[in-house]
Amino acid sequence: MTSPSFDDALFDAMESSIRPTEQAESLPPLCYTDAAFYAFEKEAIFAREWLCVGRESWAAAPGDYFTSFIADEPILVARGRDGVLRAMSSVCQHRAMLVAEGSGTTRAFVCPYHHWTYALDGALASAPAMERSCDFRKEDFGLPRFALEIWEGFVFINFDRDAAPLAPRLAGISDILRGYDLAHAEGDRPGQEQRYPWNWKVMFENNNDGYHASKLHQGPLHDFIPSELAEFPDDLPADTAGYYRTNRTLHPDASFNATQRAVLPVFPALSAEERHRMVFANIPPTLSLVMTADSVIYLILRADGPESHRVDQGVLTAPGAAADPAFRQKMAMGMLAAGEIIEQDLHVDALVQVGLRSRHAPRGRYSWQEGAQRLFNTWLVPRYRSAWRRVATGAG
The missing domain is CATH 3.90.380.10 (Naphthalene 1,2-dioxygenase Alpha Subunit; Chain A, domain 1)
Known part of the structure; x- marks a missing residue:
């Protein structure tokens, strides 16, 4: 993750951005333009913080779902038949095709590429013609799950399943x-x-x-x-x-x-x-x-x-x-x-x-x-x- 465009000196220099307002100055310009800094930021910020993806009302009833995309990660939010709202990756665990786009209501998510089928909670329900694959177990290939929290009607997800709760x-x-x-x-x-x-x-x-x-x-x-x-x-x-x-x-x-x-x-x-x-x-x-x-x-x-x-x-x-x-x-x-x-x-x-x-x-x-x-x-x-x-x- 290291880059020749930033080093210890850059982060030390950020001290001046958090002083009292009358003493502070803006962040270094490369924080807004540098591709390597953005790659760093994806891990520093987006991989660890709570990210708003929509409103709870966007998936109000069992089977409702919507998708999002933040920092190169395709996100799927769906309400299960049990009424629970869940967030997961929309990347099929077979060949990386997206299993859902946009929003709607469904009984299951069927990957259009090879018809692997996922339940509303992300569990792999069906994988056609995989019976000859050695040591293949459907339970090992569910859609990766994310932490989810509702705050003031907004849906937040976190790629870090162990992240501290948001609301407090x-x-x-x-x-x-x-x-x-x-x-x-x-x-x-x-x-x-x-x-x-x-x-x-x-x-x-x-x-x-x-x-x-x-x-x-x-x-x-x-x-x-x-x-x-x-x-x-x-x-x-x-x-x-x-x-x-x-x-x-x-x-x-x-x-x-x-x-x-x-x-x-x-x-x-x-x-x-x-x-x-x-x-x-x-x-x-x-x-x-x-x-x-x-x-x-x-x-x-x-x-x-x-x-x-x-x-x-x-x-x-x-x-x-x-x-x-x-x-x-x-x-x-x-x-x-x-x-x-x-x-x-x-x-x-x-x-x-x-x-x-x-x-x-x-x-x-x-x-x-x-x-x-x-x-x-x-x-x-x-x-x-x-x-x-x-x-x-x-x-x-």
């Missing part, structure tokens, strides 16, 4: 999001995924960057949430699995649309104080949340290369919101405004990636309004360092 390390995030009752929020499964030609961290940083909001997004669709009203927590535990910022709004029930106010039902459990702010929460390396009084935009980021990633973007609303006869029109109104803001972000993200390839790419200093970037770094850097120590000592 998200207690601080759950507290700040409690009024949204995300486990019961409703929303259709996202449509076509998007693929973007920049590093996943560029997207993650932008999604929780309060500094740019009043500059890049200046205008009637965003002026009600000024950057100077951003606040960053200072009480998250050291082992937290996520981070957030809150941002006060100029009026209650603010939302991203031409009226600047909620047009869908407000989440009923929100307090008066909570209705006067927005929350931006990140659960790295895959889930990003933008929370207004009447809707939650979520992005599931799926790295697939050193300078590319895929995104599943969806919207959640309060239970029963879709019963409004004008729901579709009101959603379209919000999505029109959000789409304009998102397009501005995407343009910037693409050009940031271009800049990061330059020999003049900086390790920039942070504004106080970029406190979330420092929180992201404090999640990343210890994991990078720990993985590098394992590489340097040959510990795996």
Whole structure:
């Protein structure tokens, strides 16, 4: 896993990225562009951390399933006949064909190549014409299983079956999001995924960057949430699995649309104080949340290369919101405004990636309004360092 493009000095230099915000600087540019660093990152981060792959509602009934793909790993999530949701590799254990694509409902997974058949729990049920193969036992060739956990209605998987549970390390995030009752929020499964030609961290940083909001997004669709009203927590535990910022709004029930106010039902459990702010929460390396009084935009980021990633973007609303006869029109109104803001972000993200390839790419200093970037770094850097120590000592 070692590479001539990075060494002990690189990881020592990351110390400056986790200092207090007023002293900190951004990560080294090669962390966003270098193929060898991405290969390292797949083991340091993606092989060990909890990864969001979807919503529990995407596989609500026995036989329902959906697939995903993160850091070169094809993932299959299925609900068994016993009602249990399970996650496993979708790679057939015969010749590596994928046994499932997309989503749907099925009684079993049949590999289209040679018709090996797997039960909903991943056990190999049938392997045609294998009776002459020496010492072949079906029970030895089930689909590899992953750890699975549900948090706030989101499905997380971990390639490390012995990973520490996720929810206890998200207690601080759950507290700040409690009024949204995300486990019961409703929303259709996202449509076509998007693929973007920049590093996943560029997207993650932008999604929780309060500094740019009043500059890049200046205008009637965003002026009600000024950057100077951003606040960053200072009480998250050291082992937290996520981070957030809150941002006060100029009026209650603010939302991203031409009226600047909620047009869908407000989440009923929100307090008066909570209705006067927005929350931006990140659960790295895959889930990003933008929370207004009447809707939650979520992005599931799926790295697939050193300078590319895929995104599943969806919207959640309060239970029963879709019963409004004008729901579709009101959603379209919000999505029109959000789409304009998102397009501005995407343009910037693409050009940031271009800049990061330059020999003049900086390790920039942070504004106080970029406190979330420092929180992201404090999640990343210890994991990078720990993985590098394992590489340097040959510990795996």
